[in-house]
Structure formats: C-alpha cells, structure tokens
Amino acid sequence: MNRLNRQILLAERPDGPLELHHFRERTVEIGEPGPGQVLCRIALLSIDPANRAWMQGRTYRDQLSEGEVMAGFTLGEVIAGDLPPGTVVACEAGWQEYAVLPAAAVRPVTVRGELSHHLGAVGVNGLTAYFGLLEVGRPQPGETVVVSGAAGATGHLVGQLARLAGCRVVGIAGSADKIRLLTEQLGFDAAVNHRSTSLRRDLRAACPEGLDVYFDNVGGSVLETTLSLMNQRGRVVCCGAVSQYDTSNPAPGPRGVPGYLVSKSLRMEGFIVTDFHGLWPNAERRLARWLADGRLIALQDMVEGLYSAPAALIGLLKGDNVGKRIVRVGPDPR
Amino acid sequence: MNRLNRQILLAERPDGPLELHHFRERTVEIGEPGPGQVLCRIALLSIDPANRAWMQGRTYRDQLSEGEVMAGFTLGEVIAGDLPPGTVVACEAGWQEYAVLPAAAVRPVTVRGELSHHLGAVGVNGLTAYFGLLEVGRPQPGETVVVSGAAGATGHLVGQLARLAGCRVVGIAGSADKIRLLTEQLGFDAAVNHRSTSLRRDLRAACPEGLDVYFDNVGGSVLETTLSLMNQRGRVVCCGAVSQYDTSNPAPGPRGVPGYLVSKSLRMEGFIVTDFHGLWPNAERRLARWLADGRLIALQDMVEGLYSAPAALIGLLKGDNVGKRIVRVGPDPR
Numbered sequence: 001m002n003r004l005n006r007q008i009l010l011a012e013r014p015d016g017p018l019e020l021h022h023f024r025e026r027t028v029e030i031g032e033p034g035p036g037q038v039l040c041r042i043a044l045l046s047i048d049p050a051n052r053a054w055m056q057g058r059t060y061r062d063q064l065s066e067g068e069v070m071a072g073f074t075l076g077e078v079i080a081g082d083l084p085p086g087t088v089v090a091c092e093a094g095w096q097e098y099a100v101l102p103a104a105a106v107r108p109v110t111v112r113g114e115l116s117h118h119l120g121a122v123g124v125n126g127l128t129a130y131f132g133l134l135e136v137g138r139p140q141p142g143e144t145v146v147v148s149g150a151a152g153a154t155g156h157l158v159g160q161l162a163r164l165a166g167c168r169v170v171g172i173a174g175s176a177d178k179i180r181l182l183t184e185q186l187g188f189d190a191a192v193n194h195r196s197t198s199l200r201r202d203l204r205a206a207c208p209e210g211l212d213v214y215f216d217n218v219g220g221s222v223l224e225t226t227l228s229l230m231n232q233r234g235r236v237v238c239c240g241a242v243s244q245y246d247t248s249n250p251a252p253g254p255r256g257v258p259g260y261l262v263s264k265s266l267r268m269e270g271f272i273v274t275d276f277h278g279l280w281p282n283a284e285r286r287l288a289r290w291l292a293d294g295r296l297i298a299l300q301d302m303v304e305g306l307y308s309a310p311a312a313l314i315g316l317l318k319g320d321n322v323g324k325r326i327v328r329v330g331p332d333p334r
Numbered sequence: 335m336n337r338l339n340r341q342i343l344l345a346e347r348p349d350g351p352l353e354l355h356h357f358r359e360r361t362v363e364i365g366e367p368g369p370g371q372v373l374c375r376i377a378l379l380s381i382d383p384a385n386r387a388w389m390q391g392r393t394y395r396d397q398l399s400e401g402e403v404m405a406g407f408t409l410g411e412v413i414a415g416d417l418p419p420g421t422v423v424a425c426e427a428g429w430q431e432y433a434v435l436p437a438a439a440v441r442p443v444t445v446r447g448e449l450s451h452h453l454g455a456v457g458v459n460g461l462t463a464y465f466g467l468l469e470v471g472r473p474q475p476g477e478t479v480v481v482s483g484a485a486g487a488t489g490h491l492v493g494q495l496a497r498l499a500g501c502r503v504v505g506i507a508g509s510a511d512k513i514r515l516l517t518e519q520l521g522f523d524a525a526v527n528h529r530s531t532s533l534r535r536d537l538r539a540a541c542p543e544g545l546d547v548y549f550d551n552v553g554g555s556v557l558e559t560t561l562s563l564m565n566q567r568g569r570v571v572c573c574g575a576v577s578q579y580d581t582s583n584p585a586p587g588p589r590g591v592p593g594y595l596v597s598k599s600l601r602m603e604g605f606i607v608t609d610f611h612g613l614w615p616n617a618e619r620r621l622a623r624w625l626a627d628g629r630l631i632a633l634q635d636m637v638e639g640l641y642s643a644p645a646a647l648i649g650l651l652k653g654d655n656v657g658k659r660i661v662r663v664g665p666d667p668r
Contacts, residue, residue, distance in 0.1 A: 219591075219593070223591075233609075236592075252587060253588040253590065255587050257553075257587035258557060258570075261604030262393075262572050262574055263604070266604050270596040
C-alpha cells in the first residue's frame, strides 16, 4: 500500500477573491487509526460555495485556519479501523487522499445508483433542495417558485422538485447556455439572466402572477430585486449567499428588509440541512427513486485529480460549473 | 346638532421629516349616510408610526394622496344609518370629527374596561403584540425575548406578554426614563438605550444566554445589531421599522441578511394583525382579563383635541410618547 497522503492546505486566508496561491500542497504519511477511529481512502470530493465562506469567518462551523487541511465533504471507503473495510462512507475528510476520522463522524452509505450522486442529488444538495423547498418554502401547487443559482448543484434540483410539486418554476442563472439548459432539458417554465440590466423586468415578465417562494442561493442584489416582487405571504428560503462569499467586504443588506417583510407579511428563513437530520432517510429514498425513474435529472461536473481542487473551487465561485462539481480524488470503492 | 365636521388633510407629501406644514385643516358639512352606510361621531383617534409610512408609498394599504383626509384608526359611535344609534364602533375614519362609512367597514365593539384600551391594549396594539409574539415569534419558557420600541404602544405590551410566557425580557428604548419605567414598573428584566454607542455590548450583557426572539419595531441599525447576537434558530418578528419611516431615503438593509439567516437558521417574519383575524376574539378576551387583573399594564399618552394630532404624530416619530398615544377628538360615547 502507498504510505503517502497528498493534501491541500489553506495556506493563506484570502482578503479578496480566492486565488491559487491561497492553497499549498503537502505530502505526509498516512495516519494509523486509533481506538474508535477509522482510516478512509477518499474517492470523491465535493466542491461547494460554502468552502469559501468557511475561510471568511464563523458560519455553522468554525472558521478555517491557515495551515489546516482545506475542509470539504467527501465520499470514501473504510480501509482500516473500527468499521468493516470496504464500508462506503460519507465524511468530511477535507482535501486529501486519506483521512483518519472518529468512527462516529463518518456515515455509512447505502449506495443507490451512481456513487457520485451521494455527494449531490441524493446527498447534501438533494437534501438541501428537498427540505429547503418543501419544509421551509412550503410551496402549494399553482404557486410560482423562483430559484437563483438555478444551474448550480442545489438550484437545478430545487427547480425540478418545485415542478414535481405542481408549481410554475423560474430559474435565475448567469449565462445564456445555462438558461437554455434549464428550460430545454430540466423543465423550468422560464429562466432569466442575473447579469442582465433588465433583471427586474425580465423576472416580472417570467412571473406574471408574482413570486410566492424564492429559493435564494446568492443573496445581494438579486435578493433585493426579488423582495420587491414577492406576493403577500411569500416565503424566501435563505440557503446561501454565494454573491457575498468571495470577498472580505460584503455589501450592505438588501433594501426592503424589514420593509417588505412587514408590508407583505413575508417570511425569510434560513436553514441548514442538518436541521432536518431525522427526516433524511425518507427524503433520500424519494430522491433516489425520482432519479432512477428519470423524473429528476442530476447534472454533474466532474473534475479529475485532487490537485485540480483549488482551480475547481475558484471557477465555481465565478459560476463556471453546471450542476454539481466533484473532484475525483481516488478510485471508486466498488 | 352641529352640522360641521372638522378635518385634517395631508396637504403635502413630506420629502424628509414630517412637519406641521404638511397638514391642513378644513371644515365641511357633515355627510348624510346613504343605503348601507353609517354616520359616526369619532371619540378617539389612534396615533401610530404607520401613519407616516402610509405617506411614503404602498404598504399594506394604498399610499395616501395629497388633499385626502389624513388616515387613522378611530373609535366612535354610530349616530345615524344602518346600525343602531349609540353602537360603539372601531373604524378607520381618519383625522376628522364625523365620518360616513360603509356599515361593513365598521366593527361593533363590546367595551370592556376603559374605552381607550380598545385602540391600544385590547385593540390593534394588544392584538399585534399577542399574535406577533405568540404566533410569529413562538417563544418558549426560559428563552430570551428582546423588543425594540419597548416603551411604545405595542412594545410595552410585547414585553409584558413575554414575561407572562415565562421568558427573560429585555427592552430597547430611547431614554433613561423609559428604561427605568420598563424595569421598575413593567417587569422587564433589563432594558438598554439604543442611542448609546455601546448598544451591542449593553445588549450582550443584558442577554447572557443570547437572543432567541427579537420583536422588531424599528428596523435599521438596531435590527442589524440584534441579528449578530441571535441564537441558532432564533426568530425575528418584523412588526415595523419606525427608524425608516420619517424619510423618503431609507438606509440600505441590515448587513447580515441573508448571511446570519443561513449560518444560524434564523427565521425573520413579517405580519399584519389582520393575518390572524379569525383568532381575534379569544385574544381580546385574554388581553382584557389580564388588564383587569393587573397582570398587564397599559400605558397611555392622551392628547386633547383633533387639532393636536399633527404635533402628536411628529412627536411620536421622534420617540416622545410613552405607551399608546391617542387624541381625544370628541366626547366619550357612553
């Protein structure tokens, strides 16, 4: 067995946009699992906008420190320690090929369909879309649901779930190609470009009956625009704010907070997928079934090799990805 | 019978802080009620921060126009028309002594205790406090509830209801006198001054276990400060934004939206008391009982004469009032 573990560290906390020099490679010996631990070989690494937010301050997890292995969600297999070798597990191993983790911190995965979907459509993104839309947004059939970051890992699933729930679905994305993809392949009723100067007018035209649910992945000026178009008793699902992550100088908050909330009885609610932890198994089964029968399409954007991860994240923050971006770090466990 | 009706009109839409010259007095003949209408004599006029917001744009009601009778909530008695004379009614007659209104637009009131309480503690303010706190904020015993505008018409009731619900209660108000009143007479556990430069530190000290529910009457920088101190799964009840009403140039939104909502799973929710219309009778009975048995204290700030209304509203927007400000327009109906 190869005794070396390649890692990527956060070398320097970015002060503005993330760049390659903020990362550093290192090779160390693979660790030995102690009592209550497992050694995992990592197969797939999830690249997420939140990776950037973790560098900037305390979020739902502690801020990343300089010199630490870069954090990230992963899928791998147990090769030694307190779980049977070969067990496929979801874990937060970070940007490295091997990791020693507490056995209690890894989650055995019953693989259904493609392994990579367990990082995306039946993993964190699918669950985030499912609970954020259905439990936080609570759309009714016939309502209009708008989602930003609509071609992203979570957004493209949100739109399809809203369609399954009987809603009119409008996506907000950043390129003409993405807009075509959403309307022509994923069943969105309409899509608009957030880079257009006529975003507000375009969105209004795409939502002739107003917005009932807005699933927000981006924050900033897009959030501000949607607030003014929400219907009475509309709901804004606060899932992320990718427009504000790649900077240490976030913009002021959206105008209309709390004005529109008061005048239109709006609810804005943030959540994290672990808030619904007890409800995961049912949701995973449903997502897997919809994927299997083709009612849900999972877009993937696979990048090869651990050392591609920094560029993959930098590109993601600029909106390069279509669907779920994943780095293939090692061989498939099966 | 006196055939003249004195009125105050919105003469000019304010472009900055509200001043006396934005109003104009007029005397007209009292109207005759037609079929399906009633003629009311107004006894009491409610002075509310929302009166100013109505001048600035569309809220939950149409914007006020120049030359219109100034709008406002009132209590009066029917003197002619489609309801029995002497019926005490709550209505939106505006700033005048008499009004002809559709019978369907006035609400007969079963007077319990002081008539004026039906504009305040058992009227719109009491119901706003009750439903905003209990149905939107949903505090649990042992949680910490913070309310801004805490010495105002709604805020002083919110704090007392939170105390009845078993919470630690902290008020935010604008003067040392108000702070003393809250803690010494109304049972608030602590109160802090929003004009202090150490507001964040003071609030933090007053809430050693963080904020679970923040009942926001003011918006702006106070809202921004509280967001950073909210506990995981905290709730912000958006009731008003008085800091932003007396201007045509509202500040940008609070920083931390949507960031804190996402990272702390916060819910911010606006409402209007009519959202809970079907639940009013129960709430009114409870509020009246608590007032009668002294568990709830209603602060009132009575001003004499219709022509005092403009100065009463201007002062209210500066924070002059303590508790519910009411203008006595005519004799008590009973």
